[in-house]
Amino acid sequence: xxKIDELFRYLISSKGSDLHLSEGQxxxxxxxxxxxxxxxxxxxAGQEFQELLGEICDPKAFAKYLDGGDSIxx
Numbered sequence: 001x002x003k004i005d006e007l008f009r010y011l012i013s014s015k016g017s018d019l020h021l022s023e024g025q026x027x028x029x030x031x032x033x034x035x036x037x038x039x040x041x042x043x044x045a046g047q048e049f050q051e052l053l054g055e056i057c058d059p060k061a062f063a064k065y066l067d068g069g070d071s072i073x074x
Contacts, residue, residue: 023049
């Protein structure tokens with residue numbers, strides 16, 4: 001199972017609404033309006049962060065992100 005799937009499963013089981021992924025931060029979720037870190041998750045850095053994004057992003061948008069480091073979808 002892909003790592004991102006594990007994060008989404010936890011999000012759903014916790015009644016969260018949004019998954020927040022930022023390099024240099026642990027994965028976070030929005031629950032009842034508050035953004036909270038997912039328990040037992042390390043800070044996302046470098047290769048691990050890119051692998052998570054690569055699992056779910058459109059390949060062209062992801063390549064653009066890797067080239068320029070901007071937000072995906074802009």
